[in-house]
Amino acid sequence: LAKTTQPISMDSYEGQEVNITCSHNNIATNDYITWYQQFPSQGPRFIIQGYKTKVTNEVASLFIPADRKSSTLSLPRVSLSDTAVYYCLVGDSGAGSYQLTFGKGTKLSVIP
Amino acid sequence: DSGVTQTPKHLITATGQRVTLRCSPRSGDLSVYWYQQSLDQGLQFLIQYYNGEERAKGNILERFSAQQFPDLHSELNLSSLELGDSALYFCASSVGPGQENTEAFFGQGTRLTVV
Numbered sequence: 001l002a003k004t005t006q007p008i009s010m011d012s013y014e015g016q017e018v019n020i021t022c023s024h025n026n027i028a029t030n031d032y033i034t035w036y037q038q039f040p041s042q043g044p045r046f047i048i049q050g051y052k053t054k055v056t057n058e059v060a061s062l063f064i065p066a067d068r069k070s071s072t073l074s075l076p077r078v079s080l081s082d083t084a085v086y087y088c089l090v091g092d093s094g095a096g097s098y099q100l101t102f103g104k105g106t107k108l109s110v111i112p
Numbered sequence: 113d114s115g116v117t118q119t120p121k122h123l124i125t126a127t128g129q130r131v132t133l134r135c136s137p138r139s140g141d142l143s144v145y146w147y148q149q150s151l152d153q154g155l156q157f158l159i160q161y162y163n164g165e166e167r168a169k170g171n172i173l174e175r176f177s178a179q180q181f182p183d184l185h186s187e188l189n190l191s192s193l194e195l196g197d198s199a200l201y202f203c204a205s206s207v208g209p210g211q212e213n214t215e216a217f218f219g220q221g222t223r224l225t226v227v
Contacts, residue, residue: 034216043114043202043218044155087155091210099170100145102155 004090004103011109018075020106022088025069031091033064033071038085038105047073047086075108083110115139118203118219126227130191133222137184137205143167144186145206145216146178150199161186162209193226200224 005023012018024033032051036044048055050062050071061074075082085105092099115138125131137144146158157170161180172178175193180186190197200223204216 032214036218041220043116043204043221045114045218046215049215099168100157100160102147102157104154 004088004101006086006088006103006106008104009107009109011111012078013111014079015077018078018082018108020073020075020086020108021070022073022090022103023070024088024090024101026092027068027090028092033062033068034089035060035062035071035073036087036089036102038087044087078108078110080110080112082108084108114217114219116203116205116217116219118201118222120222121220122223122225124225124227125193127193127195129193129226130189131193131224133188133190133201133203133224135186135188135203135205135219137186137203138217141205141207141217142184143206143209143214143216144180144184145204146172146186146188147202147204148199149202149221153199155202158188167209190224195226198224198226 034049035047037047038044048060048062052064055062063072085107087105088103090101117136119134142163145160148156158172159178160168164180175191178188200221202221204218206214206216208214
């Protein structure tokens with residue numbers, strides 16, 4: 001089963017770029033990496049998804065190295081409203097049955 | 113608003129009881145996922161249904177069961193409840209059966225408290 005590891009927390013000043021890395025050493029060959037954002041008392045919200053190399057959308061970039069054992073979520077110029085918990089999600093089809101594994105989450109605190 | 117509706121929002125029940133959580137997916141979504149979120153375990157994947165069929169199974173206890181109905185809504189049944197089952201239960205939905213190119217939309221969750 002894929003195991004994911006993320007830093008527990010990070011602090012950043014407003015306007016800075018934030019990079020959050022998730023390690024997923026057992027990711028299966030054809031599985032994707034997805035990142036979600038969660039505010040207190042709300043359900044997680046999709047940020048970005050990728051399979052390899054780099055993916056960019058209007059809110060974030062996702063960097064995935066060739067071995068795919070990790071991924072880095074990059075948030076450009078964070079603001080106070082980006083204070084939230086960020087989760088990586090990895091699919092694992094290597095154990096016979098398909099499963100989805102969330103990391104423990106990284107609590108990002110943006111400081112004015 | 114994600115378009116995913118979960119009811120009830122809050123539920124308080126006693127140990128040993130049985131409860132049913134309900135989820136209505138976004139219009140057009142065929143997949144429904146159930147997750148449990150607790151302080152010590154984080155977000156745990158329980159089970160996924162796609163168009164009425166079980167698609168993937170995670171760390172779901174034998175006391176828990178789920179199903180997806182022909183109208184695509186889903187129910188998660190929790191029985192013989194224990195104090196440790198107290199958690200936030202999320203439902204999510206997506207269009208396709210797999211993870212690729214799939215954005216899952218989460219509901220607001222059902223907070224279950226077992227006393």
